[in-house]
Amino acid sequence: MGNCPSELLQKKKEPKQLQVKRKPPIDKTEWDSYFDENGHLDKSRDFICLNILERGLHPSIRTEAWKFLTGYYSWRSSKDERLMVDNTRKKNYEALCEMYEKIQPLLENLHRNFMETRNNISYDIQRLYDKDPLGNVIIDKKRLEKILLLSYVCNTEAEYQQGFHEMVMLFQLMVENDHETFWLFQFFLQKTEHSCVINIGVGKNLEMLSDLISFLDPTFAEHLKGKGAGAVQSLFPWFCLFFQRAFKSFDDVWRLWEVLLTGKPCRNFQVLVAYSMLQMVKEQILLESMNGEDIIMACNNLIDLDADELISSACLVYAELMQKDVPEPLKEFFQ
Template sequence: MNRERSGIMVSSQEEISGLRASISSLLTMKKLPIDSSEWGSYFDESGHLLKSQEYISSQILERGLDPSVRSEAWKFLTGYYSWRSSSDERLTIDSMRRKNYESLCNMCDRIQPLLETEHREFIEVRNFIKSDVQRLYIKDAQGNTIVDKNQLEKILLLNYVCNVEAEYQQGFHEMLLLFRLLVEKEHEIYWLFQFFLQKTENSCIMNIGVEKNLIMLRALVSFMDPVFSKHLEQKGRVVQSLFPWFCLFFQRVFKSFDDVWRLWEVFLTGLPCKNFQVVVAYTMLQMVRDQILREDMSGDDILMLCNNIIDLEANDLISKASSTYEQLLNLKDKVPKEFKEFFGLPQQ
């Protein structure tokens, strides 16, 4: 089915061709990220975007965002702001987000005594949150404290109370820290974190998305690399034990927070495909494939090797994973139906 974009009818085949060109550009040429000057040129005098969401998303996939524009751009990527909003409308939206956050905080304060007396789990979770946050190192190179731990505890507890489906899991405190370093206002931190989880379809949540990711990762290895898949299956539940990659959304495999943000903003674009996190995980497995087979590693040794994948560069990983996805595109006539649905591959 054709879709209309900016007045032009674009076929799905043309979209695929455009995506291939974007991936090819990503693989062959390193480009500078979108800086504040370029980002500003995307808007007219009223603050409306002159560029389409698709164009900006493809540029983020190829080049990423400069730190100077990341905090604002993420508000569009997460859905905090509408892509079609004006400057005035965004001021109104921000005010609404702040008021809604304050209302949630007031509600949480009112019901907390009831939760403490009626729900033992609430106290346990609150203690878990406090313990996790207290372990965070939040000082700069000069030893100055850069984050209020009480603020992080407050937001995490509110997230738990208001988001029963996602609950609370260890690792959220590390993720939330990155949002606090991205924006400063408390209501912005809370909503960006909420919208990030929603936009990525709770892919980092144990009881929602992580299990699905692991099932699809196992299936992807089996389809793309049967020899490696057979070896892993013989060593036990290796792939299923890689859940920390997804729970922290690969936060611990990179050199810097900038690299984490770089990958996460690609996830937010939905490019080059849906559920790109599984392609990323497969690509990481391929990095250690030959060593695993050559040394006939045991399951425990394989997991230790995978856990020692650190200090990666996001641009390099995104490039390799995009290449993997292009291989999958070339096999689209052979891939199972569930792959086409999960990764958003063309049905024809």
Template sequence: MWRDPGAPADDFYQVRPECTDVPKSKFRIKAGKTLSVRKWQAAFSPEGYLDISKTLSRIHRGGIHPSIRGEVWEFLLGCYDPKSTFDERDEIRNRRRAKYAIMKEECRQMFPLIGSGKFITAPVITEDGEPIHDPLVLQEANLDMASINQGNDCAHDPRDKKVIQWKLTLHQIGLDVHRTDRTLVFYEKKENLSKLWDILAVYAWSDIDVGYCQGMSDLCSPMIILLEDEADAFWCFERLMRRLRGNFRCTESSVGVETQLSNLASITQVIDPKLHRHLETLGGGDYLFAFRMLMVLFRREFSFCDSLYLWEMMWALEYDPDLFSMYEEPEAAAEKSEGSKGKPKSIRQYGKYERDNMRNGGKSSEAPLPISVFLVASVLKDKSPKLLTEARGLDDVVKILNDMTGNLDAKKACTGAMKLHKKYLKAKKQ
């Protein structure tokens, strides 16, 4: 979504005037540090090969100018290979848009509200898959029973457990869409809310093992704003979920993010043993109080603008040039022309955080921890004096962490995370 390059960052994510309690952004574009339109365009060869190493350090120093944020994110999240040409990316983009259209039509056949410009916040079927005849439900959907039952004629059996599971999530998606980023002027238009609902509904069907979980709307919302084409926004979100879907995988006994909470406990025990002991004494040794920070990547702790700045810094620091080939389907990867491989990868093409892992053997011995875990550890370390002196119970811990909402500095948090990461790797070697 291209806009005036001279506009200040906050103009892209306007907050409704009446929302006075919304955290103010601490991030401002700084000349010479931010990845500008000019610097971004200069990083491409005439054929379209991208020198990703030129952009990573600049993103880490000052983020990305809002007018190019969407297209840069597509590279950072592995939607495109930096070694591809303009023509190859156009081909991939068109192929993905066609694939999204097919998936969306499949969903529309099962539930005709998909793609209608509307969305639902009420249940439409029972746990057994029976349509709900409540007039209020039908009124909200603006559908009659014939439309609700349209799925009977589609390729999927409406009694199929997968279909029932998917339809049961639709109203929860609607409830979350209705309250996601509603302070932003962008979401005053119902069609934008509907676009968010459509993408999440299609994703829930495409990833039936995880489906939809609360928090995904917070992760998807920026994609809708940054990428004008709905299909492009979907694939950007899908790539982000490749990283994060493990957080949302639930079993009868555990939630996926618990693994990261366990890692957070181990890190804090190494870098701030006194705080760790204090939290254990308070009954917080499972670190569940940090659940939300990891689940939605600080979307609630930072202003909208600052959270985007934080994300792109994280992705630049963690960047791996093999992302595209790891994510792309094997048959699609095999179709890549031999001439698009470009120069061999060098360590400069990796993000700084990833380079540190490689130098310390983390990449070969075990899967490296995501930088988000060290970001939370950095926040806890920063709040350690307050937590040690004022927290007399878990409620106090939660209150102290909630009080920092809107008062965090994204650049400071990332810098702190990198320092703790080095300290942790050093301690593990000893």
């Protein structure tokens, strides 16, 4: 298993009592200081990832940092090499768009799944709220729809699922160009081991979440297996959207996602996040002896969360795990 911030290991409070004093995020001045005159990183990948876990990224550098975190850029690349990569990614994206235009009639005529998926994407996009609090349009729905369709056609591992439109929207808000949105999303899925994909990683997440509850909190586990039967399995939207709807702002979503990309303090950190969220409603669930439907409702009411507090809570769970004789399946999952 990986490392956890030392100050979190020393905390004794329960997650819900945490008062997180976050250090200032990595800003542009500090980020620029990580590179030598040729644009090679002077700092190690571990150093940068641990700092992102503990501090986060300033919005001004998030796009560039995410290109390293996702694998869009190599950690060993120079500035000139990154310019070449950007150019190549753009050309490859344009080639994919041309290919799609050519095969679209064939897909429409021969593949029923394509028509169904295209209709689902169109429906999801139309329902998507595209304005900021001042009423300004912040996303281009046509461009978003095109990227989602292209992703569906090109990504054989991750078929389109409801919620992808909300995830890709956040990538579109982060970067300027469509090719960046497309490739960052593809690399994000790969880097997170397709953990948000229903037919790949979501089931495993739910299985490991159940095992984690049984190991760390047997009393709660018994209630969930009894009156709360099926409740944990019904939490799949948390993983499908990587908790996007639980936060108070897009910045909080990006904050958690960039931690997931670091692989710190461990792999599959999203399950520790889900466990921490369940702990927030545990007292209410047990006190009111809630059944499955009520438990799901209580979990769905977890909104406007603060990412730093949740990350700190999940790190505390990880610290607790490190002090125990963890069953092999859990150990392998998180190491």
